[in-house]
Amino acid sequence: MIDSKTKQQDFEQFLVKEYFKLGSINKVFQEHKYNLPISFAGYDRILSKYKVVKSAGPNSKLSESLYILSLLANYKIPLEKIYHHFAPKTIQVSTNTLHRILHYVRLRLTRRRGIALIISPKNQPNKVLLGNDLSLANSSLGNKGDLSLPMGHSKTGEPINDSIARILQNEVFTKNTISKCFPWEIIPKHIKPIMYINIADILVSVYKLELPKNHNHFSSFKLSNIKYLNINHLPQKSYRPGIKDILHNYQTQNIKNNSGNIIVIESELNNKIYALAKEPVE
Numbered sequence: 165m166i167d168s169k170t171k172q173q174d175f176e177q178f179l180v181k182e183y184f185k186l187g188s189i190n191k192v193f194q195e196h197k198y199n200l201p202i203s204f205a206g207y208d209r210i211l212s213k214y215k216v217v218k219s220a221g222p223n224s225k226l227s228e229s230l231y232i233l234s235l236l237a238n239y240k241i242p243l244e245k246i247y248h249h250f251a252p253k254t255i256q257v258s259t260n261t262l263h264r265i266l267h268y269v270r271l272r273l274t275r276r277r278g279i280a281l282i283i284s285p286k287n288q289p290n291k292v293l294l295g296n297d298l299s300l301a302n303s304s305l306g307n308k309g310d311l312s313l314p315m316g317h318s319k320t321g322e323p324i325n326d327s328i329a330r331i332l333q334n335e336v337f338t339k340n341t342i343s344k345c346f347p348w349e350i351i352p353k354h355i356k357p358i359m360y361i362n363i364a365d366i367l368v369s370v371y372k373l374e375l376p377k378n379h380n381h382f383s384s385f386k387l388s389n390i391k392y393l394n395i396n397h398l399p400q401k402s403y404r405p406g407i408k409d410i411l412h413n414y415q416t417q418n419i420k421n422n423s424g425n426i427i428v429i430e431s432e433l434n435n436k437i438y439a440l441a442k443e444p445v446e
Contacts, residue, residue, distance in 0.1 A: 179207060180214050180342045184334060185385045188219055214344060217330035220317040227299040228257045229265055230405045230433070233364055236266075237436035268365035269437045278368040279327045280315035280406075282358070282414055283336070285392060286374045292395050292411065293375075295335070295387030297404055312387065312404040313411075315368065325351050328371060336390065339383040347379055359413055360428040363406035370410055406431040 179202070182192045189207050193200060202210075211218060235246045243266065247259050268275055283293035296309040314335035318327035328351050333341045340346045350373060357369040382390035393399070395415050409431045430438075 176210050176214070177342050179210055180216060183207075183211060183216065184338050184342070214341065215346065216341060217326050217333060220319045220322075220327070220330060227297065227404070229262060230364055232257070232262060233265065233269075233437065234405055234433055237433055237440065240440060265365045266437065269362075269434055270440075272362075272438070274362055274365050274367040276366045277318045277320055278315060278363070278366045279318045279331050280313050280361075280368050280370045280410060281328065281331055281336075281373055282313060282370060282410070283373045283375060285380075286376055288392075290395050291392040292414075293336070293382070293390060294393050295382075295384065295390035298386055298388055309388075310402045310404045310407075311399070312407055314387065315404075315407075317366075318369070324355060324369075324371075325353070328355070328373075335384045335387050336382050337379075338385060339381075350375055350379060357426055359410070359426060361406055361410055361413075361431055362428070362434050363431045364433065368406065368410075370414075405433040408432070 179192070179200075182195070183189065186192050186195055189204055189211075192207070193204070200207075232243075232246055236243055243262055244259060247262065281293075284291050292313070294311050294313060297312040298309075314331045316331050316334060318330070329346070329348070332351075333346060337346055352373075355371055355373075358372050359370045361368045361370060384390060395411060398411065409429060413427070413429055
């Protein structure tokens with residue numbers, strides 16, 4: 165017979181799992197028609213109990229925005245035409261938001277922050293953890309399954325360790341987090357970025373992590389087929405915007421420079437949009 169303690173634990177783990185699947189407490193309540201035997205405040209306390217680093221931004225909107233801007237850069241046709249031709253009714257990002265992002269990119273300014281992780285097995289820097297991005301749920305918005313590093317939004321002013329933990333919980337160790345065994349010890353206390361990259365209007369800080377051999381079971385609702393790939397033999401597939409730029413600079417060791425300053429690179433997406441600024445498409 166299942167006791168009340170076990171039932172409570174199962175319910176809590178269900179709530180944490182739903183949070184990682186849907187991305188916010190509000191979306192979980194919407195999905196379940198607001199018919200959950202818990203309050204918003206109680207739900208938040210359970211996430212804190214499981215040491216979940218809560219959301220810093222909607223990743224689905226980020227993927228939608230990057231894909232539509234990629235079409236703009238590649239095909240050089242007006243933003244509205246791309247939006248109305250490719251975007252389904254379910255799209256969350258608006259044309260106003262896209263115009264605002266485009267405006268910042270053309271001015272070479274950033275207004276948001278993000279984190280990307282280059283994760284390798286210990287003493288094997290040529291292997292990098294990659295997965296297939298699942299955040300583009302509608303095929304008309306792009307190639308669901310684009311290869312990606314673990315990456316996402318971060319909050320301005322929050323501890324770097326929290327930003328990194330959020331990415332790991334969402335895109336590398338989701339099951340571990342749900343079962344209360346997230347490996348906090350793998351995040352160095354005083355970690356620094358190895359490079360910065362501008363992707364659309366987001367300044368992404370890139371960090372390098374090494375994992376012990378016993379941390380080799382990966383799980384996520386945002387990435388699938390998460391595994392180590394040899395950086396010298398990467399597949400000729402579609403990648404999320406900015407990922408190939410990060411990997412190229414990591415591979416060629418451009419991150420190492422004599423001045424000791426951390427380099428800032430521009431993504432291929434941004435360079436294409438800069439070029440369009442000379443002949444605006446809007």
